[in-house]
Amino acid sequence: MESMEGKQYIESLTKAAEHTFWGYLGCELTAIQKGEVVVTLDTKPHHLNLMGIVHGGVLSSLMDNAMGIAVMVRRPGEASVTSNLNVHFVKPAKKGPLTVTAKIVHETGRSLTTESRVVDRDHELVALSTGSFRITK
Numbered sequence: 782m783e784s785m786e787g788k789q790y791i792e793s794l795t796k797a798a799e800h801t802f803w804g805y806l807g808c809e810l811t812a813i814q815k816g817e818v819v820v821t822l823d824t825k826p827h828h829l830n831l832m833g834i835v836h837g838g839v840l841s842s843l844m845d846n847a848m849g850i851a852v853m854v855r856r857p858g859e860a861s862v863t864s865n866l867n868v869h870f871v872k873p874a875k876k877g878p879l880t881v882t883a884k885i886v887h888e889t890g891r892s893l894t895t896e897s898r899v900v901d902r903d904h905e906l907v908a909l910s911t912g913s914f915r916i917t918k
Contacts, residue, residue, distance in 0.1 A: 794850065803846055806839065813854055817884045820847040824876050835874035835907075840899055844868065844910040847883035848895035852914045855885050855893065864892075865913035874899070874907040891916040 791810050798804055806828075812819035822828075822843055830836040845866055852861045883897035893914045899907045 790854075794853070802842070806842060806846070808843065808846055810850060811880075813850075816851075816855075817882055818847055818851045818854060820850065820881045820883070822879045822881075824874070824879060826876065829876060832873075833875070835876070835879070837868070837870060840870065840874065840879075840908045841866065841868050841910070843879065843881050844883065844897040844899060844908065845912060847881045848897050848910070848912040849914065851883045851885055851895055852893050852916075855888065856916055860917045861893070861914045862917060863912055864915045866910060867912070868908060868910045870908050871906050872901075872908075874901055877902050879907065886911075891918075 791813060795810055807822055807825070809821045810818070811821050820843065824835050828835050828839045845863055849861065849863065879899055879901060881897050881899045883895055885893055886896050887894040895912045895914065896910065898909045901907050
């Protein structure tokens, strides 16, 4: 269970991101717990490519957003940018709910390394990624 402080932080991030690319995608920050961030996206027809599966760019953006939030939680008040993103598409994702879990796996100075995993409604792995983030001054 999340603390009231955690819920307030989620609400403030959600409100701040409402009119950004995050809001355009339709992402929802659902949990911040034990060093992990959980983000969900209920994919719609506009998230699909011509083959009827979730576009790889949507999955990449979803993971990048989740890992970026993990960095924000670890380093509150500090700005960061993605410096590297590696994505592995494991299984096609169809329209419906997706859940991504992201966490920090390494931190040194102004550089953080993260990882994330996306699962579908059946909890099957759809994609995984690692990302490097740089704290800007």
